[in-house]
Amino acid sequence: MQNRRNFLKTVITGSAFLVLPMRAGAFFKNSSTRITLLHTNDVHSQIDPFPKNHGRFAELGGFAQRAALVNKIRSENEHVLLLDSGDIFQGTPYFNYYEGSLEFKLMSKIGYDAATLGNHEFDNGIESLNRQLIHAKFPFINCNYDFTGTLLEGKIAPYKIFRKGNVKIGIIGLGIDPAGLIAQSNFTGIRYNDPVKAGDSTAKMLKEKEKCDIVIALSHLGFKMDFGRIDDLQVAASTQYIDVILGGHTHTFMNEPVIETNAAGKPVIIHQSGQSGVRLGRIDLLFDKEEIKSASKQYDVK
Amino acid sequence: MQIIRFAALALFLILFSCNQKLVHRIENHYMIRVDSTVGVDSALMNYIKPFRDSIEGIMADVIGTSPKPLIAKKPESELSNFVADLVFEAGKQFLKEQNITDGDVFCIINIRGLRAPMPQGEITTRSIFEIMPFENQLVAVKMNAENLHLLFEHIAKSDGDGLSGASFTLKNEEAYDIHIGGKPIDENKTYWVITSDYLADGGDSYNVFKKSDTHLVSDKKVRELIIEHIKELTSQNRAVEPDKTPRITTISN
Numbered sequence: 001m002q003n004r005r006n007f008l009k010t011v012i013t014g015s016a017f018l019v020l021p022m023r024a025g026a027f028f029k030n031s032s033t034r035i036t037l038l039h040t041n042d043v044h045s046q047i048d049p050f051p052k053n054h055g056r057f058a059e060l061g062g063f064a065q066r067a068a069l070v071n072k073i074r075s076e077n078e079h080v081l082l083l084d085s086g087d088i089f090q091g092t093p094y095f096n097y098y099e100g101s102l103e104f105k106l107m108s109k110i111g112y113d114a115a116t117l118g119n120h121e122f123d124n125g126i127e128s129l130n131r132q133l134i135h136a137k138f139p140f141i142n143c144n145y146d147f148t149g150t151l152l153e154g155k156i157a158p159y160k161i162f163r164k165g166n167v168k169i170g171i172i173g174l175g176i177d178p179a180g181l182i183a184q185s186n187f188t189g190i191r192y193n194d195p196v197k198a199g200d201s202t203a204k205m206l207k208e209k210e211k212c213d214i215v216i217a218l219s220h221l222g223f224k225m226d227f228g229r230i231d232d233l234q235v236a237a238s239t240q241y242i243d244v245i246l247g248g249h250t251h252t253f254m255n256e257p258v259i260e261t262n263a264a265g266k267p268v269i270i271h272q273s274g275q276s277g278v279r280l281g282r283i284d285l286l287f288d289k290e291e292i293k294s295a296s297k298q299y300d301v302k
Numbered sequence: 303m304q305i306i307r308f309a310a311l312a313l314f315l316i317l318f319s320c321n322q323k324l325v326h327r328i329e330n331h332y333m334i335r336v337d338s339t340v341g342v343d344s345a346l347m348n349y350i351k352p353f354r355d356s357i358e359g360i361m362a363d364v365i366g367t368s369p370k371p372l373i374a375k376k377p378e379s380e381l382s383n384f385v386a387d388l389v390f391e392a393g394k395q396f397l398k399e400q401n402i403t404d405g406d407v408f409c410i411i412n413i414r415g416l417r418a419p420m421p422q423g424e425i426t427t428r429s430i431f432e433i434m435p436f437e438n439q440l441v442a443v444k445m446n447a448e449n450l451h452l453l454f455e456h457i458a459k460s461d462g463d464g465l466s467g468a469s470f471t472l473k474n475e476e477a478y479d480i481h482i483g484g485k486p487i488d489e490n491k492t493y494w495v496i497t498s499d500y501l502a503d504g505g506d507s508y509n510v511f512k513k514s515d516t517h518l519v520s521d522k523k524v525r526e527l528i529i530e531h532i533k534e535l536t537s538q539n540r541a542v543e544p545d546k547t548p549r550i551t552t553i554s555n
Contacts, residue, residue, distance in 0.1 A: 065336050282332040
């Protein structure tokens, strides 16, 4: 009995010893990891800056200009993700003559990590989009279009996982309902699924099975839409596993992220960077270990 | 037994510390203006240059001439008539290629979709991109007489649009004396309306087109049709000359 009591004491001190340094660890500044999210949407083939006489965006934008900016941010930050939310195509003669190949080549050179498909990616049809995809050295992500049986089958990833430092980041893509937006002949064989359902189930899998620390949705649904179309605000409010929505389609210039409460009562960050590459959105996220105290409650060693 | 329990606890804590959940928060956010202060990546600039030069070359290509500037305005104008007429001709050709011979044909294009005037003098490819920056495609919509009346009602309400192959009298936002191919609307006939996919999909509130279940979409873009037509005129040593026949006669009260 005596021995047993002594041993129990050892267990208690032992576990206290194990627990304490970890709790203290959360207070060490260097235990945080910063992930820098850079974001564009609706760049619409704006290869060059707008001309001097442009009414709204004179001398703004341009791929070589964005590249300089991104390079600088990358040189100052270890963990950077450069993401695009679609409608890369259409808007300048570059698209009319090069069918989007130049856009993809330049995005590859700038080092985009991922993009999702906007409705305008289908402007020249599936066959043309398929031909341009070989120029993209970054993945296209979408989880609510079913490409089975089309040329794009197996070429658009439902999700991608990125590891940055100790952080595991799941990225999904959400595409808009093509009805009334994309000519039917340009979308033949692709099935559109509910972005809320497909998005949340993919995000759930990324969190629970793949143990991602965060799920980011690249969305081309639009920030706020009329006529019953599902938008980013609805996705945020009706899902449980998506943490960040980087949006597009509505060309919304947000000076700061919008925080919406999701179906589990948790905050969702929504951001959109206007259009044409005249702005580059940037969000720095800090990742810290959750305090062990609350987590250890779930486990009772018996 | 106790040793096993201790070991299990220790192991659990070690494992748990490795798999410990990460929580995130926003540290900073910025919306960075991409202006001249951000600098230029010269390697990328050099990479773009030959593509830009090539595009500039195409855009600067002189495809024809216009003796005077042509503007687009409501209820009808020289530029909208010019474009409607050439789209009408292309539409008739398109229907012929589809072996469609039934029904009378006319054309409607939206004046607000013509975004710049036709310049006086030399016309470049760029001029046409400025007039028609959209990727609108030619569409033939099959319509019955009943819906045709609704269509003209809408054209009248919106103070006219670019017509070809049809005419009417506009008074108090109402359409009177509607003629298709010189004949009044035949209530038992079907008609083909040549237009753009933008209007056919209900753009500019042309919702009446959605009442038709037959939309034939061609692979011709309206801009391409304008460029081809002007090049054809040039090859015949002709300048751009809009047809002056009035299509919409406006009567003010």
